[in-house]
Amino acid sequence: DSGVTQTPKHLITATGQRVTLRCSPRSGDLSVYWYQQSLDQGLQFLIQYYNGEERAKGNILERFSAQQFPDLHSELNLSSLELGDSALYFCASSVGIGPTEAFFGQGTRLTVV
Amino acid sequence: DAKTTQPNSMESNEEEPVHLPCNHSTISGTDYIHWYRQLPSQGPEYVIHGLTSNVNNRMASLAIAEDRKSSTLILHRATLRDAAVYYCILSFSGGYNKLIFGAGTRLAVHP
Numbered sequence: 001d002s003g004v005t006q007t008p009k010h011l012i013t014a015t016g017q018r019v020t021l022r023c024s025p026r027s028g029d030l031s032v033y034w035y036q037q038s039l040d041q042g043l044q045f046l047i048q049y050y051n052g053e054e055r056a057k058g059n060i061l062e063r064f065s066a067q068q069f070p071d072l073h074s075e076l077n078l079s080s081l082e083l084g085d086s087a088l089y090f091c092a093s094s095v096g097i098g099p100t101e102a103f104f105g106q107g108t109r110l111t112v113v
Numbered sequence: 114d115a116k117t118t119q120p121n122s123m124e125s126n127e128e129e130p131v132h133l134p135c136n137h138s139t140i141s142g143t144d145y146i147h148w149y150r151q152l153p154s155q156g157p158e159y160v161i162h163g164l165t166s167n168v169n170n171r172m173a174s175l176a177i178a179e180d181r182k183s184s185t186l187i188l189h190r191a192t193l194r195d196a197a198v199y200y201c202i203l204s205f206s207g208g209y210n211k212l213i214f215g216a217g218t219r220l221a222v223h224p
Contacts, residue, residue, distance in 0.1 A: 002156065031210065043157070043200075043214035054207040090156050098211045099145035099164075104156030 003027065004105035006091050012111045018079040021108045025072055025093030031055075032074040033094075034066055038087035049074060050097050080092065081112045117201045122219045125191045133186040133218055140181050145204050147212060148175065148186045150197040157200065157214070159187065161214030196222045 007064035013019055025032050034046040045058035049068035060066075063081075068074045078085060088109050094102040125131040130170040137146065148160040160170055161175045163184075168175040174187040188195055200217040204210055 018178070042216055044171055045211065045213050048211060050209060056211040059215070079210070094210055099162060099204050099210055101159040101162070102212060103208065104158065107156050
């Protein structure tokens with residue numbers, strides 16, 4: 001158990017819908033990262049927050065947005081969903097902003113039908 | 114972001130050492146070298162990281178070439194549980210630990 005909690009574990013929704021994925025980082029961790037893993041794209045970095053502020057952005061679509069709340073949990077919002085958004089979404093956390101160990105959750109498997 | 118090159122796959126026998134290579138010829142002086150692994154149906158798991166000196170922890174050793182253009186992850190005695198995809202990643206020391214995963218090396222461990 002990494003200490004990072006992601007909910008829900010599985011999500012099935014229809015095209016065009018909007019979903020919210022939630023991540024609770026390890027106690028004391030200030031950085032949160034989101035990744036998307038699909039079969040053909042591998043692990044793609046989406047976005048990173050540190051203590052509530054966005055710090056790095058990767059290949060995140062405009063239909064996707066995220067935020068980190070004052071209690072440090074984070075949410076990833078996916079809207080106007082397409083079949084190609086079906087993937088595993090991982091959240092990770094780390095204690096600070098320097099090079100350090102990042103802890104990954106078990107992921108949310110999103111299926112868009 | 115500096116890139117890494119790893120073999121697509123490697124095989125090992127149980128209880129033998131495994132050396133997983135990684136080339137990073139465009140590494141800059143402030144890039145850290147990280148290794149993560151992903152077991153089937155799980156999230157990635159931290160293995161080890163370093164900057165210039167070789168590093169050891171309970172899971173593995175990281176050997177970094179003197180010119181830092183390559184590194185090797187060493188699993189001292191492979192177990193069946195070590196079968197996973199291993200990722201070698203570079204992160205800029207001032208870049209908020211942004212980890213960009215490549216394709217990794219799929220390690221198979223035979224009994």
